[in-house]
Amino acid sequence: MTHDDFKVKVLGRAEVKSKLTPSSLSDGTAFGFIENDDRVLINTTLSNYKQDVETSKTPISFEIAGPHEYLYFNPSNTKVAIVTCGGLCPGVNNVIQSVVNQLYYRYKVKQIVGIRYGYEGFIAKYNHQEVELTPQSVDKIHFFGGTVLGTSRGDQDIVQIVDRLSKLNINILFCIGGDGTLRGAHAIHQEIHRRNLNISVAGIPKTIDNDINFIDKSFGFETAFTIANDIIRYAHNEAIGAYNGIAIVKLMGRNSGFIAAHAALSVHEVNLVLIPEMAFDMDGSNGFLNVLQRRLENRHHALIVVAEGAGQHFFDSATLEKDASGNIKNKDIGLFLKEKITEEFEAKGFPFVLKYIDPSYIIRSAPANANDSKFCGLLAQNAVHAAMAGKTDFVVGHWNSNFTLLPIPISVSKRKEIDVEGELWWNVIETTGQPASMKKQ
Ligand SMILES: Nc1ncnc2c1ncn2[C@@H]1O[C@H](COP(=O)(O)OP(=O)(O)OP(=O)(O)O)[C@@H](O)[C@H]1O
Numbered sequence: 053m054t055h056d057d058f059k060v061k062v063l064g065r066a067e068v069k070s071k072l073t074p075s076s077l078s079d080g081t082a083f084g085f086i087e088n089d090d091r092v093l094i095n096t097t098l099s100n101y102k103q104d105v106e107t108s109k110t111p112i113s114f115e116i117a118g119p120h121e122y123l124y125f126n127p128s129n130t131k132v133a134i135v136t137c138g139g140l141c142p143g144v145n146n147v148i149q150s151v152v153n154q155l156y157y158r159y160k161v162k163q164i165v166g167i168r169y170g171y172e173g174f175i176a177k178y179n180h181q182e183v184e185l186t187p188q189s190v191d192k193i194h195f196f197g198g199t200v201l202g203t204s205r206g207d208q209d210i211v212q213i214v215d216r217l218s219k220l221n222i223n224i225l226f227c228i229g230g231d232g233t234l235r236g237a238h239a240i241h242q243e244i245h246r247r248n249l250n251i252s253v254a255g256i257p258k259t260i261d262n263d264i265n266f267i268d269k270s271f272g273f274e275t276a277f278t279i280a281n282d283i284i285r286y287a288h289n290e291a292i293g294a295y296n297g298i299a300i301v302k303l304m305g306r307n308s309g310f311i312a313a314h315a316a317l318s319v320h321e322v323n324l325v326l327i328p329e330m331a332f333d334m335d336g337s338n339g340f341l342n343v344l345q346r347r348l349e350n351r352h353h354a355l356i357v358v359a360e361g362a363g364q365h366f367f368d369s370a371t372l373e374k375d376a377s378g379n380i381k382n383k384d385i386g387l388f389l390k391e392k393i394t395e396e397f398e399a400k401g402f403p404f405v406l407k408y409i410d411p412s413y414i415i416r417s418a419p420a421n422a423n424d425s426k427f428c429g430l431l432a433q434n435a436v437h438a439a440m441a442g443k444t445d446f447v448v449g450h451w452n453s454n455f456t457l458l459p460i461p462i463s464v465s466k467r468k469e470i471d472v473e474g475e476l477w478w479n480v481i482e483t484t485g486q487p488a489s490m491k492k493q
Protein backbone atom coordinates (compact mmCIF):
# COMPACT_ATOMS: atom_id res chain seq x y z
CA MET A 53 0.00 0.00 0.00
CA THR A 54 1.18 3.49 -0.77
CA HIS A 55 0.59 6.96 0.62
CA ASP A 56 -2.03 7.63 -2.09
CA ASP A 57 -4.24 4.70 -1.03
CA PHE A 58 -4.83 6.55 2.24
CA LYS A 59 -6.32 9.70 0.66
CA VAL A 60 -9.92 10.33 1.66
CA LYS A 61 -12.32 11.19 -1.18
CA VAL A 62 -14.19 14.50 -1.30
CA LEU A 63 -17.42 15.10 -3.20
CA GLY A 64 -17.16 17.27 -6.35
CA ARG A 65 -16.78 21.05 -6.03
CA ALA A 66 -19.41 22.61 -3.81
CA GLU A 67 -21.72 25.29 -5.23
CA VAL A 68 -22.32 26.84 -1.84
CA LYS A 69 -19.31 27.16 0.38
CA SER A 70 -20.82 27.66 3.81
CA LYS A 71 -18.45 28.43 6.65
CA LEU A 72 -18.37 26.93 10.12
CA THR A 73 -18.39 29.44 12.95
CA PRO A 74 -15.14 28.97 14.87
CA SER A 75 -15.34 27.75 18.46
CA SER A 76 -13.90 30.82 20.15
CA LEU A 77 -13.28 32.13 23.62
CA SER A 78 -14.57 35.52 24.77
CA ASP A 79 -11.10 37.01 24.13
CA GLY A 80 -11.41 35.98 20.47
CA THR A 81 -9.00 32.99 20.61
CA ALA A 82 -10.41 30.41 18.20
CA PHE A 83 -10.00 26.65 18.20
CA GLY A 84 -8.10 25.86 15.00
CA PHE A 85 -9.63 24.35 11.90
CA ILE A 86 -8.20 21.26 10.24
CA GLU A 87 -6.48 21.43 6.85
CA ASN A 88 -6.79 18.57 4.38
CA ASP A 89 -3.05 17.92 4.59
CA ASP A 90 -2.98 17.57 8.40
CA ARG A 91 -1.90 13.94 8.81
CA VAL A 92 -0.65 11.52 11.46
CA LEU A 93 2.06 8.95 10.68
CA ILE A 94 1.09 5.28 10.82
CA ASN A 95 4.47 4.36 12.23
CA THR A 96 6.24 6.81 14.49
CA THR A 97 9.45 4.93 15.24
CA LEU A 98 12.68 6.74 14.43
CA SER A 99 14.06 3.74 12.54
CA ASN A 100 11.02 3.71 10.28
CA TYR A 101 11.34 7.45 9.67
CA LYS A 102 15.04 7.08 8.78
CA GLN A 103 14.25 4.23 6.39
CA ASP A 104 11.61 6.34 4.62
CA VAL A 105 14.06 9.25 4.32
CA GLU A 106 16.79 6.98 2.94
CA THR A 107 14.47 5.46 0.35
CA SER A 108 12.81 8.88 -0.39
CA LYS A 109 9.43 7.26 0.24
CA THR A 110 6.44 9.33 1.37
CA PRO A 111 5.56 7.63 4.67
CA ILE A 112 2.09 6.22 5.07
CA SER A 113 -0.12 8.50 7.15
CA PHE A 114 -3.80 9.04 7.97
CA GLU A 115 -5.80 12.23 7.57
CA ILE A 116 -6.46 13.86 10.95
CA ALA A 117 -10.14 14.37 11.75
CA GLY A 118 -11.55 17.67 13.00
CA PRO A 119 -13.60 20.74 12.06
CA HIS A 120 -13.11 22.24 8.59
CA GLU A 121 -13.71 25.94 8.02
CA TYR A 122 -15.36 25.49 4.62
CA LEU A 123 -18.38 23.26 4.42
CA TYR A 124 -19.55 21.35 1.41
CA PHE A 125 -23.16 21.23 2.53
CA ASN A 126 -25.34 24.19 3.34
CA PRO A 127 -26.74 23.31 6.80
CA SER A 128 -30.13 24.92 6.22
CA ASN A 129 -31.06 22.47 3.46
CA THR A 130 -28.99 19.43 4.44
CA LYS A 131 -30.81 16.18 5.21
CA VAL A 132 -29.08 13.36 7.06
CA ALA A 133 -29.84 9.66 7.61
CA ILE A 134 -28.35 7.36 10.27
CA VAL A 135 -28.37 3.54 10.06
CA THR A 136 -27.04 0.90 12.49
CA CYS A 137 -26.17 -2.61 11.22
CA GLY A 138 -24.63 -5.90 12.37
CA GLY A 139 -24.46 -7.21 15.95
CA LEU A 140 -25.23 -5.07 18.98
CA CYS A 141 -22.34 -3.25 20.61
CA PRO A 142 -22.08 -1.01 23.68
CA GLY A 143 -22.23 2.67 22.69
CA VAL A 144 -24.39 2.58 19.54
CA ASN A 145 -26.98 4.82 21.19
CA ASN A 146 -24.24 7.21 22.36
CA VAL A 147 -23.06 7.55 18.76
CA ILE A 148 -26.59 8.15 17.45
CA GLN A 149 -27.16 10.79 20.10
CA SER A 150 -23.85 12.57 19.50
CA VAL A 151 -24.30 12.62 15.71
CA VAL A 152 -27.75 14.18 16.17
CA ASN A 153 -26.59 16.73 18.74
CA GLN A 154 -23.50 17.72 16.77
CA LEU A 155 -25.49 18.18 13.57
CA TYR A 156 -28.26 20.07 15.31
CA TYR A 157 -26.38 22.34 17.69
CA ARG A 158 -22.96 22.82 16.08
CA TYR A 159 -24.02 22.83 12.43
CA LYS A 160 -27.72 23.82 12.70
CA VAL A 161 -28.73 20.84 10.56
CA LYS A 162 -32.32 20.13 11.59
CA GLN A 163 -33.45 17.40 9.18
CA ILE A 164 -32.22 14.05 10.51
CA VAL A 165 -33.87 10.65 10.07
CA GLY A 166 -33.12 7.25 11.56
CA ILE A 167 -33.37 4.18 9.33
CA ARG A 168 -34.94 1.22 11.15
CA TYR A 169 -33.35 -2.26 11.41
CA GLY A 170 -30.14 -1.81 9.44
CA TYR A 171 -29.86 -1.75 5.66
CA GLU A 172 -33.21 -3.54 5.34
CA GLY A 173 -34.85 -0.29 6.53
CA PHE A 174 -34.17 1.14 3.06
CA ILE A 175 -35.96 -1.67 1.26
CA ALA A 176 -39.66 -1.14 0.52
CA LYS A 177 -40.77 -4.74 1.04
CA TYR A 178 -39.85 -4.65 4.75
CA ASN A 179 -42.05 -1.61 5.25
CA HIS A 180 -39.98 -0.09 8.07
CA GLN A 181 -40.70 3.63 8.39
CA GLU A 182 -37.87 6.15 8.96
CA VAL A 183 -38.06 8.02 12.27
CA GLU A 184 -37.34 11.70 12.78
CA LEU A 185 -34.38 12.29 15.12
CA THR A 186 -34.05 15.43 17.24
CA PRO A 187 -32.04 16.23 20.36
CA GLN A 188 -35.27 15.66 22.30
CA SER A 189 -35.97 12.24 20.78
CA VAL A 190 -32.43 11.02 21.50
CA ASP A 191 -32.24 12.54 24.95
CA LYS A 192 -31.22 9.82 27.47
CA ILE A 193 -30.85 7.00 24.90
CA HIS A 194 -27.18 6.75 25.91
CA PHE A 195 -28.26 5.23 29.22
CA PHE A 196 -29.34 2.09 27.38
CA GLY A 197 -27.49 -0.67 25.57
CA GLY A 198 -28.56 -1.88 22.13
CA THR A 199 -29.67 0.48 19.37
CA VAL A 200 -32.87 2.52 19.39
CA LEU A 201 -32.95 2.24 15.60
CA GLY A 202 -32.76 -1.56 15.55
CA THR A 203 -30.27 -3.50 13.46
CA SER A 204 -30.08 -6.49 11.10
CA ARG A 205 -27.75 -8.75 9.19
CA GLY A 206 -28.31 -9.90 5.62
CA ASP A 207 -27.54 -8.66 2.09
CA GLN A 208 -29.73 -5.94 0.67
CA ASP A 209 -30.04 -4.57 -2.84
CA ILE A 210 -27.71 -1.56 -3.12
CA VAL A 211 -29.68 -0.08 -6.05
CA GLN A 212 -32.84 0.02 -3.95
CA ILE A 213 -30.89 1.55 -1.04
CA VAL A 214 -29.66 4.41 -3.22
CA ASP A 215 -33.15 4.81 -4.76
CA ARG A 216 -34.48 5.35 -1.24
CA LEU A 217 -31.70 7.80 -0.33
CA SER A 218 -32.54 9.85 -3.44
CA LYS A 219 -36.27 9.72 -2.79
CA LEU A 220 -35.72 10.97 0.77
CA ASN A 221 -33.33 13.70 -0.53
CA ILE A 222 -30.60 12.55 1.83
CA ASN A 223 -27.26 14.41 1.57
CA ILE A 224 -25.28 12.49 4.22
CA LEU A 225 -25.60 8.86 5.33
CA PHE A 226 -23.94 7.76 8.58
CA CYS A 227 -23.41 3.97 8.69
CA ILE A 228 -22.67 2.70 12.19
CA GLY A 229 -21.32 -0.86 12.02
CA GLY A 230 -18.48 -3.31 11.63
CA ASP A 231 -16.58 -4.57 8.59
CA GLY A 232 -19.73 -5.82 6.84
CA THR A 233 -21.51 -2.52 7.34
CA LEU A 234 -18.47 -0.68 6.01
CA ARG A 235 -18.34 -2.91 2.91
CA GLY A 236 -22.02 -2.10 2.44
CA ALA A 237 -21.29 1.62 2.89
CA HIS A 238 -18.60 1.45 0.22
CA ALA A 239 -20.97 -0.34 -2.19
CA ILE A 240 -23.57 2.40 -1.54
CA HIS A 241 -20.92 5.06 -2.21
CA GLN A 242 -20.00 3.39 -5.51
CA GLU A 243 -23.63 3.38 -6.66
CA ILE A 244 -23.98 7.04 -5.59
CA HIS A 245 -20.84 7.87 -7.58
CA ARG A 246 -22.11 5.94 -10.62
CA ARG A 247 -25.27 8.06 -10.57
CA ASN A 248 -23.28 11.27 -10.01
CA LEU A 249 -25.22 12.12 -6.84
CA ASN A 250 -23.87 14.44 -4.15
CA ILE A 251 -24.37 12.20 -1.14
CA SER A 252 -21.63 11.69 1.39
CA VAL A 253 -21.26 8.26 3.05
CA ALA A 254 -19.59 8.18 6.47
CA GLY A 255 -18.72 5.10 8.54
CA ILE A 256 -18.40 4.91 12.33
CA PRO A 257 -16.57 1.73 13.48
CA LYS A 258 -18.71 -0.40 15.77
CA THR A 259 -17.53 -3.81 16.87
CA ILE A 260 -16.75 -5.46 20.17
CA ASP A 261 -14.29 -7.68 18.25
CA ASN A 262 -11.97 -4.68 17.59
CA ASP A 263 -11.03 -6.21 14.23
CA ILE A 264 -11.13 -3.17 11.92
CA ASN A 265 -7.83 -2.55 10.22
CA PHE A 266 -5.80 0.63 10.87
CA ILE A 267 -8.05 1.67 13.75
CA ASP A 268 -6.50 1.21 17.17
CA LYS A 269 -9.84 0.49 18.81
CA SER A 270 -13.46 0.34 17.77
CA PHE A 271 -16.12 1.63 20.13
CA GLY A 272 -17.73 -0.96 22.41
CA PHE A 273 -14.63 -3.15 22.60
CA GLU A 274 -13.46 -1.73 25.91
CA THR A 275 -16.88 -2.08 27.57
CA ALA A 276 -17.15 -5.67 26.31
CA PHE A 277 -13.83 -6.79 27.79
CA THR A 278 -14.55 -4.87 31.01
CA ILE A 279 -17.76 -6.86 31.48
CA ALA A 280 -15.81 -10.03 30.67
CA ASN A 281 -13.32 -9.04 33.38
CA ASP A 282 -15.97 -9.43 36.10
CA ILE A 283 -17.16 -12.74 34.69
CA ILE A 284 -13.62 -14.14 34.60
CA ARG A 285 -12.97 -13.06 38.18
CA TYR A 286 -16.12 -14.89 39.32
CA ALA A 287 -15.16 -17.92 37.24
CA HIS A 288 -11.83 -17.97 39.08
CA ASN A 289 -13.75 -18.49 42.34
CA GLU A 290 -15.37 -21.57 40.79
CA ALA A 291 -11.96 -22.90 39.77
CA ILE A 292 -10.29 -22.42 43.15
CA GLY A 293 -13.35 -23.72 45.01
CA ALA A 294 -12.74 -27.34 43.97
CA TYR A 295 -9.77 -29.73 43.97
CA ASN A 296 -8.39 -29.64 40.42
CA GLY A 297 -11.14 -27.14 39.59
CA ILE A 298 -11.24 -25.98 35.97
CA ALA A 299 -13.26 -22.96 34.84
CA ILE A 300 -13.59 -22.28 31.12
CA VAL A 301 -14.96 -18.89 30.02
CA LYS A 302 -15.83 -18.53 26.35
CA LEU A 303 -15.87 -14.97 25.02
CA MET A 304 -17.02 -13.52 21.72
CA GLY A 305 -14.44 -12.83 19.05
CA ARG A 306 -15.36 -14.38 15.72
CA ASN A 307 -11.97 -14.16 13.99
CA SER A 308 -9.81 -12.09 16.32
CA GLY A 309 -8.97 -12.71 19.96
CA PHE A 310 -8.71 -9.13 21.23
CA ILE A 311 -11.54 -9.46 23.77
CA ALA A 312 -10.07 -12.66 25.25
CA ALA A 313 -6.51 -11.25 25.33
CA HIS A 314 -7.43 -7.91 26.89
CA ALA A 315 -9.84 -9.46 29.40
CA ALA A 316 -7.13 -11.93 30.46
CA LEU A 317 -4.58 -9.13 30.80
CA SER A 318 -6.99 -7.19 32.97
CA VAL A 319 -7.65 -10.09 35.38
CA HIS A 320 -4.19 -11.65 35.97
CA GLU A 321 -5.59 -14.95 37.31
CA VAL A 322 -6.06 -16.49 33.87
CA ASN A 323 -3.79 -19.47 33.15
CA LEU A 324 -4.53 -20.26 29.52
CA VAL A 325 -5.87 -18.04 26.74
CA LEU A 326 -6.86 -19.56 23.41
CA ILE A 327 -7.47 -17.28 20.42
CA PRO A 328 -8.28 -17.79 16.73
CA GLU A 329 -4.87 -16.46 15.68
CA MET A 330 -3.01 -19.20 17.60
CA ALA A 331 -3.00 -22.76 16.28
CA PHE A 332 -2.84 -25.39 19.01
CA ASP A 333 -3.05 -29.16 19.35
CA MET A 334 -5.08 -31.18 21.87
CA ASP A 335 -2.63 -34.06 22.21
CA GLY A 336 1.12 -34.47 22.45
CA SER A 337 3.34 -33.47 25.35
CA ASN A 338 2.96 -29.78 24.54
CA GLY A 339 -0.70 -30.08 23.52
CA PHE A 340 -3.51 -28.37 25.42
CA LEU A 341 -4.57 -31.40 27.48
CA ASN A 342 -1.09 -32.09 28.84
CA VAL A 343 -0.42 -28.42 29.51
CA LEU A 344 -3.68 -28.31 31.48
CA GLN A 345 -2.89 -31.49 33.41
CA ARG A 346 0.56 -30.17 34.41
CA ARG A 347 -1.01 -26.93 35.58
CA LEU A 348 -3.53 -28.85 37.73
CA GLU A 349 -0.81 -31.08 39.18
CA ASN A 350 1.16 -28.00 40.22
CA ARG A 351 -1.59 -25.67 41.42
CA HIS A 352 -4.84 -27.72 41.59
CA HIS A 353 -6.95 -25.21 39.72
CA ALA A 354 -6.97 -23.69 36.23
CA LEU A 355 -8.76 -20.72 34.67
CA ILE A 356 -9.11 -20.84 30.88
CA VAL A 357 -10.36 -18.06 28.59
CA VAL A 358 -11.22 -19.13 25.07
CA ALA A 359 -12.27 -16.86 22.20
CA GLU A 360 -15.21 -18.25 20.24
CA GLY A 361 -13.15 -18.41 17.01
CA ALA A 362 -10.29 -20.41 18.56
CA GLY A 363 -9.68 -24.04 17.60
CA GLN A 364 -12.11 -24.07 14.67
CA HIS A 365 -9.66 -26.41 12.89
CA PHE A 366 -10.93 -29.20 15.16
CA PHE A 367 -14.31 -29.14 13.40
CA ASP A 368 -15.25 -30.55 10.03
CA SER A 369 -15.10 -27.65 7.58
CA ALA A 370 -17.76 -29.35 5.44
CA THR A 371 -20.34 -28.61 8.14
CA LEU A 372 -19.61 -24.87 8.31
CA GLU A 373 -22.70 -22.68 8.43
CA LYS A 374 -22.99 -18.97 7.60
CA ASP A 375 -25.24 -16.23 8.98
CA ALA A 376 -27.47 -13.99 6.85
CA SER A 377 -24.54 -11.65 6.11
CA GLY A 378 -22.27 -14.51 5.04
CA ASN A 379 -20.19 -14.56 8.25
CA ILE A 380 -19.06 -18.03 9.31
CA LYS A 381 -20.89 -19.30 12.39
CA ASN A 382 -18.28 -20.70 14.73
CA LYS A 383 -18.75 -24.10 16.34
CA ASP A 384 -18.79 -24.14 20.15
CA ILE A 385 -15.12 -24.50 21.09
CA GLY A 386 -15.99 -24.16 24.79
CA LEU A 387 -18.20 -27.24 24.77
CA PHE A 388 -15.63 -29.07 22.64
CA LEU A 389 -12.90 -28.39 25.23
CA LYS A 390 -15.23 -29.49 28.01
CA GLU A 391 -15.91 -32.79 26.24
CA LYS A 392 -12.24 -33.43 25.40
CA ILE A 393 -11.05 -32.66 28.94
CA THR A 394 -13.76 -34.88 30.44
CA GLU A 395 -12.97 -37.75 28.07
CA GLU A 396 -9.20 -37.55 28.66
CA PHE A 397 -9.20 -37.09 32.45
CA GLU A 398 -11.91 -39.69 33.07
CA ALA A 399 -10.00 -42.22 30.96
CA LYS A 400 -6.86 -41.51 32.98
CA GLY A 401 -8.70 -41.52 36.32
CA PHE A 402 -7.40 -37.98 36.90
CA PRO A 403 -9.75 -36.19 39.32
CA PHE A 404 -11.19 -32.81 38.26
CA VAL A 405 -14.27 -30.58 38.50
CA LEU A 406 -15.16 -28.51 35.42
CA LYS A 407 -17.43 -25.46 35.08
CA TYR A 408 -18.11 -24.05 31.62
CA ILE A 409 -19.31 -20.43 31.48
CA ASP A 410 -20.55 -18.82 28.27
CA PRO A 411 -21.61 -15.19 28.89
CA SER A 412 -22.39 -14.90 25.18
CA TYR A 413 -24.38 -11.72 24.31
CA ILE A 414 -24.12 -10.30 27.85
CA ILE A 415 -20.79 -8.61 27.07
CA ARG A 416 -22.17 -6.69 24.08
CA SER A 417 -25.74 -5.74 24.95
CA ALA A 418 -24.81 -3.52 27.91
CA PRO A 419 -24.52 0.29 27.79
CA ALA A 420 -21.09 1.82 27.16
CA ASN A 421 -18.74 2.41 30.09
CA ALA A 422 -17.34 5.88 30.79
CA ASN A 423 -14.34 5.68 28.46
CA ASP A 424 -16.35 4.16 25.61
CA SER A 425 -19.08 6.81 26.09
CA LYS A 426 -16.47 9.53 25.74
CA PHE A 427 -14.93 7.78 22.72
CA CYS A 428 -18.34 7.35 21.03
CA GLY A 429 -19.11 11.05 21.42
CA LEU A 430 -15.80 12.11 19.89
CA LEU A 431 -15.98 9.62 17.00
CA ALA A 432 -19.46 10.93 16.21
CA GLN A 433 -18.44 14.60 16.34
CA ASN A 434 -15.48 13.96 14.05
CA ALA A 435 -17.61 11.97 11.61
CA VAL A 436 -20.01 14.93 11.40
CA HIS A 437 -17.13 17.41 10.84
CA ALA A 438 -15.77 15.34 7.96
CA ALA A 439 -19.14 14.65 6.32
CA MET A 440 -20.18 18.33 6.47
CA ALA A 441 -16.88 19.18 4.73
CA GLY A 442 -17.89 16.87 1.86
CA LYS A 443 -15.67 13.90 2.67
CA THR A 444 -17.13 10.60 1.55
CA ASP A 445 -16.49 6.85 1.53
CA PHE A 446 -14.57 7.33 4.79
CA VAL A 447 -14.60 5.83 8.25
CA VAL A 448 -13.62 7.81 11.29
CA GLY A 449 -10.93 6.13 13.36
CA HIS A 450 -8.28 6.62 16.00
CA TRP A 451 -4.51 6.16 15.73
CA ASN A 452 -1.47 7.43 17.64
CA SER A 453 -3.65 9.60 19.94
CA ASN A 454 -5.47 11.30 17.05
CA PHE A 455 -8.93 10.91 15.60
CA THR A 456 -8.40 10.00 11.95
CA LEU A 457 -10.23 9.54 8.65
CA LEU A 458 -9.59 6.48 6.48
CA PRO A 459 -10.90 5.51 3.05
CA ILE A 460 -13.35 2.66 3.73
CA PRO A 461 -11.65 0.24 1.27
CA ILE A 462 -8.44 0.53 3.31
CA SER A 463 -10.22 -0.18 6.59
CA VAL A 464 -11.78 -3.40 5.23
CA SER A 465 -8.82 -4.51 3.07
CA LYS A 466 -7.77 -6.89 5.81
CA ARG A 467 -9.19 -7.92 9.18
CA LYS A 468 -7.17 -6.72 12.17
CA GLU A 469 -5.83 -9.71 14.11
CA ILE A 470 -3.48 -10.34 17.02
CA ASP A 471 0.09 -10.86 15.83
CA VAL A 472 1.20 -13.90 17.82
CA GLU A 473 4.79 -12.70 17.52
CA GLY A 474 3.86 -9.19 18.61
CA GLU A 475 3.85 -7.36 21.91
CA LEU A 476 0.20 -7.92 22.89
CA TRP A 477 0.43 -11.71 22.64
CA TRP A 478 3.75 -11.75 24.47
CA ASN A 479 2.12 -9.72 27.24
CA VAL A 480 -0.54 -12.44 27.47
CA ILE A 481 2.04 -15.22 27.59
CA GLU A 482 4.04 -13.45 30.27
CA THR A 483 0.95 -12.65 32.33
CA THR A 484 -0.60 -16.13 32.15
CA GLY A 485 2.60 -18.16 32.16
CA GLN A 486 1.20 -20.38 29.40
CA PRO A 487 3.65 -21.95 26.94
CA ALA A 488 4.38 -19.89 23.84
CA SER A 489 3.32 -22.85 21.73
CA MET A 490 0.82 -25.64 22.36
CA LYS A 491 1.74 -27.56 19.23
CA LYS A 492 2.57 -31.28 19.28
CA GLN A 493 6.26 -32.01 19.70
N1 LIG B 1 -19.85 -6.45 0.47
C1 LIG B 1 -21.03 -6.01 0.94
N2 LIG B 1 -21.84 -5.27 0.14
C2 LIG B 1 -23.01 -4.84 0.60
N3 LIG B 1 -23.47 -5.04 1.85
C3 LIG B 1 -22.72 -5.75 2.69
C4 LIG B 1 -21.46 -6.28 2.28
N4 LIG B 1 -20.94 -6.95 3.32
C5 LIG B 1 -21.84 -6.86 4.33
N5 LIG B 1 -22.90 -6.14 3.96
C6 LIG B 1 -24.10 -5.84 4.78
O1 LIG B 1 -23.76 -5.06 5.93
C7 LIG B 1 -24.63 -5.40 7.01
C8 LIG B 1 -23.84 -5.69 8.26
O2 LIG B 1 -22.89 -6.74 8.02
P1 LIG B 1 -22.54 -7.83 9.13
O3 LIG B 1 -23.79 -8.54 9.52
O4 LIG B 1 -21.42 -8.63 8.64
O5 LIG B 1 -22.15 -6.98 10.41
P2 LIG B 1 -20.89 -6.07 10.73
O6 LIG B 1 -21.14 -4.69 10.28
O7 LIG B 1 -19.64 -6.72 10.23
O8 LIG B 1 -20.93 -6.06 12.30
P3 LIG B 1 -20.43 -7.20 13.32
O9 LIG B 1 -19.15 -6.70 13.87
O10 LIG B 1 -21.46 -7.26 14.35
O11 LIG B 1 -20.27 -8.47 12.56
C9 LIG B 1 -25.49 -6.58 6.54
O12 LIG B 1 -26.76 -6.11 6.16
C10 LIG B 1 -24.69 -7.11 5.35
O13 LIG B 1 -25.49 -7.76 4.40
Ligand SMILES: O=P(O)(O)OC[C@H]1O[C@](O)(CO)[C@@H](O)[C@@H]1O
Pocket residue numbers: 138139140205230259260261304305306360375416
Ligand atom coordinates in the same frame (compact mmCIF):
# COMPACT_ATOMS: atom_id res chain seq x y z
O1 LIG C 1 -25.20 -13.99 16.88
P1 LIG C 1 -24.98 -12.74 16.11
O2 LIG C 1 -25.83 -11.60 16.54
O3 LIG C 1 -25.07 -12.94 14.65
O4 LIG C 1 -23.52 -12.23 16.40
C1 LIG C 1 -22.43 -12.93 16.88
C2 LIG C 1 -21.14 -12.29 16.47
O5 LIG C 1 -21.19 -10.89 16.57
C3 LIG C 1 -20.06 -10.40 17.24
O6 LIG C 1 -20.44 -10.06 18.55
C4 LIG C 1 -19.51 -9.18 16.54
O7 LIG C 1 -20.47 -8.19 16.55
C5 LIG C 1 -19.06 -11.54 17.23
O8 LIG C 1 -18.15 -11.50 18.30
C6 LIG C 1 -19.98 -12.72 17.27
O9 LIG C 1 -19.38 -13.82 16.64
Ligand SMILES: [Mg+2]
Pocket residue numbers: 138230231232379
Ligand atom coordinates in the same frame (compact mmCIF):
# COMPACT_ATOMS: atom_id res chain seq x y z
MG1 LIG D 1 -18.32 -8.18 10.97
